[in-house]
Amino acid sequence: MPDFFEVVRSQRGTAYYKPDPIPDDVLNQILEAATRAPSGSNRQPWRFIVMRDREVKRRMGELYREAQRRMTGSAPTRGAEDGPVHFSVGMEDVPVLVMICVELWQIRGSEIYRGASIYPAGQNLMLAAAAHGIGTRLTTIWQHCYEDVASLLGVPDDWAMMAMTPMGYPAPPDHLGGSRRKPVSEVTFIDRWGNAGE
Numbered sequence: 001m002p003d004f005f006e007v008v009r010s011q012r013g014t015a016y017y018k019p020d021p022i023p024d025d026v027l028n029q030i031l032e033a034a035t036r037a038p039s040g041s042n043r044q045p046w047r048f049i050v051m052r053d054r055e056v057k058r059r060m061g062e063l064y065r066e067a068q069r070r071m072t073g074s075a076p077t078r079g080a081e082d083g084p085v086h087f088s089v090g091m092e093d094v095p096v097l098v099m100i101c102v103e104l105w106q107i108r109g110s111e112i113y114r115g116a117s118i119y120p121a122g123q124n125l126m127l128a129a130a131a132h133g134i135g136t137r138l139t140t141i142w143q144h145c146y147e148d149v150a151s152l153l154g155v156p157d158d159w160a161m162m163a164m165t166p167m168g169y170p171a172p173p174d175h176l177g178g179s180r181r182k183p184v185s186e187v188t189f190i191d192r193w194g195n196a197g198e
């Protein structure tokens with residue numbers, strides 16, 4: 001296993017996936033890492049829908065592209081210069097898709113609480129995948145077809161879908177690592193907003 005900080009640096013949004021399957025024990029370890037995340041009052045208000053069925057993944061890809069059409073007015077096509085959404089064309093070939101859901105009844109009335117109790121689990125999942133050399137990409141654009149996706153996956157009304165990630169080994173030209181981020185000095189204040197320190 002790589003060093004933790006190597007893993008953190010390697011994790012990035014993968015757009016191209018090999019169809020190679022993810023072994024069950026590896027997938028279970030990744031999901032177990034997700035369940036180690038913190039949540040408000042340790043309620044663990046998460047469910048992970050692991051999509052492996054080709055037809056479910058194909059339909060998910062269709063809805064993803066329809067959502068993109070609704071949002072931007074155009075849909076991606078295979079081979080086009082649209083790296084970030086490339087996986088939505090042929091989504092059935094991505095070995096696994098994971099929909100991350102949060103329970104609503106215990107957090108109604110607090111949007112912050114909802115996100116704060118689910119995204120740490122999503123980040124754990126993505127980091128654990130990266131530790132295995134597996135690419136992921138947190139996506140939300142499909143929310144523009146929320147009702148259709150909920151119906152496809154049978155998500156009940158008292159649960160909300162918060163993020164979906166494809167999961168698979170990166171295919172060239174993609175690779176883990178190489179994300180571009182602002183330096184710590186640019187995004188950190190000391191004691192008070194705007195105070196950059198020394």
Ligand SMILES: Cc1cc2nc3c(=O)[nH]c(=O)nc-3n(C[C@H](O)[C@H](O)[C@H](O)COP(=O)(O)O)c2cc1C
Pocket residue numbers: 011012013014084085137138139140141142179180
């Ligand atoms: C809240 C959120 C929503 C996102 N939604 C999408 C999405 O719908 N589709 C997509 O391809 N990437 C999506 N991303 C991935 C970002 O575009 C990606 O993390 C960012 O561009 C940094 O890319 P990198 O990690 O490869 O450097 C989302 C990320 C976040 C945090």
